[in-house]
Amino acid sequence: MALLGKAMADGLLLTLGLTLLACGARGQGNGRGMREVSGGATVYLGQDRDIWRPLIHTTVNLSEVSSIKSSFQVRTFDPEGTIFYGDTKDGEDWFVLSLRDGVPLMQISKDGMFVSVAGGPKLDDGKWHTLEVSSHGKFVILRVDGSSGLEVGMQSKRTEEVISGELRLALGGILIDKDNMIVEFQPQMDGCVREGSWLSHSVPWETEADELWPCYPNIQPGSYFPGAGFAIFNTSVFPVDTDNGVKIELAGDFSQMDGTVFSFKAPGQELTVALVVNNDTKEVTLTLGEEKISMRKTVKRLVITFQTEMLQVFQEEPKLTELKAISLTNPGVLSTWREGRLAIGSLLGDGEDNVGSHFLTGCLKKIQVQGKDLDLDSAAMRKSVSSHSCPA
Structure with missing residues (x-):
């Protein structure tokens, strides 16, 4: 050549x-x-x-x-x-x-x-x-x-x-x-x-x-969701360590967000795991079946670990501390993860073609799954998301 x-x-x-x-x-x-x-x-x-x-x-x-x-x-x-x-x-x-x-x-x-x-x-x-x-x-x-x-x-x-x-x-x-x-x-x-x-x-x-x-005239690093966007991944692409479980880390100004930050669900299963920011109640809520953990919207960073029989949530406000550790009454979280879909920015519904609802408005400055940065450009489905920048 x-x-x-x-x-x-x-x-x-x-x-x-x-x-x-x-x-x-x-x-x-x-x-x-x-x-x-x-x-x-x-x-x-x-x-x-x-x-x-x-x-x-x-x-x-x-x-x-x-x-x-x-x-x-x-x-x-x-x-x-x-x-x-x-x-x-x-x-x-x-x-x-x-x-x-x-x-x-x-x-x-x-x-x-x-x-x-x-x-x-x-x-x-x-x-x-x-x-x-x-x-x-x-x-x-x-x-x-x-x-x-x-x-x-x-x-x-x-x-x-x-x-x-x-x-x-x-x-x-x-x-x-x-x-x-x-x-x-x-x-x-x-x-x-x-x-x-x-x-x-x-x-x-x-x-x-x-x-x-x-x-946008000025931008900052992050992923911006305008209230109608989402990125959906097949969770099979993420490795699962049975001992350490599934770890999701998120960072951003949650006080400036509204809607679903993430959710995951398996086809044919009722269990839905979701993290939702509510502007009306000024709360961030993690829902896992019947379990609910609420925290204030002033949180800047969350580290959530799903294990076979344990759920751990750490929050940074301003220092990273353990918010809650609970025993899971529903042992199906990891199987749901292995067989399901992960949505960033939307609340998943039933069916593989259902991209969800209750979309996120706001900027996520950091999204990590299993310790690695999540590139929204690699999603199986994506719409109306700025993958690497947010308005400043």
């Missing part, structure tokens, strides 16, 4: 892809079932859709493009996700820019060659970072905040051809099969882009969404 030389039609595929990020946040119909989106606005990439489907896309004629340098700003706490995609020849040659482990990842397919390069500074710190992409001969260069980030070149033995025809562009997703990716990554991106300077072209972009979601 050659790694040096001719770069994506002299870099146009990469730099043209950045034009898409000039999309605005409101659109008008174009008569094709799509909405046209104007340039210049801030765009939120985490809007609900199929996880690989672009949020916005467009097609431009290569003969109408003159500039080969573009720049934009990106802000995210999300370490992984798609930023933009571009291709020529109906997807035969393509380029993808994403984040993985917080750093830029570029993947390129050109004339049957495949290259992936990752590196540069971590960008998942919640600050605005300026990215500049340009073409210099056979090389494509990514600069981050004015400093060198990545440099990619591709050398082919084929006779260099003049690329013509159309270039497809997409923001927040790709237009080819995901199996073509050289490096696997989680495509969903909880992040924003703004202040794009995009080549010399101003064709309208298109979106299937009725209206694009806004970006």
Whole structure:
């Protein structure tokens, strides 16, 4: 595999892809079932859709493009996700820019060659970072905040051809099969882009969404639930230690929450375990069958451990102390966990298609299951949740 030389039609595929990020946040119909989106606005990439489907896309004629340098700003706490995609020849040659482990990842397919390069500074710190992409001969260069980030070149033995025809562009997703990716990554991106300077072209972009979601002016780390969102996991993906049981840890300002923080339930079983915040009573209540434990909404952190015959609850207010330890009259908690579903942000109902009710409004700054951070992007079902950021 050659790694040096001719770069994506002299870099146009990469730099043209950045034009898409000039999309605005409101659109008008174009008569094709799509909405046209104007340039210049801030765009939120985490809007609900199929996880690989672009949020916005467009097609431009290569003969109408003159500039080969573009720049934009990106802000995210999300370490992984798609930023933009571009291709020529109906997807035969393509380029993808994403984040993985917080750093830029570029993947390129050109004339049957495949290259992936990752590196540069971590960008998942919640600050605005300026990215500049340009073409210099056979090389494509990514600069981050004015400093060198990545440099990619591709050398082919084929006779260099003049690329013509159309270039497809997409923001927040790709237009080819995901199996073509050289490096696997989680495509969903909880992040924003703004202040794009995009080549010399101003064709309208298109979106299937009725209206694009806004970006919050200021954000903080966490997972935000707006009162209609949830993330559901199959509990079989979490290991269970019979001796130590199941441990769930949560942190956040519970005084600013309302609704179901989490619940888990197994199909066909009556037992439902749920943690609910009630604004009317100013209480946080853990319900486990007939057992109920109530605490004040001023709590900042909870550590809940379910064992075969024991339930332990620790709360931090402001210091982590044991609130209660009780013997369980219902021994079926662990079997419910092994066979069930865990919902973050909703009260599960009966049936696998029932996503629940009594949805959470508020920010969870920390969600851990069995001692590991829970990434909501990996949920079996997810809707209307900002997985890595909350409004500040």
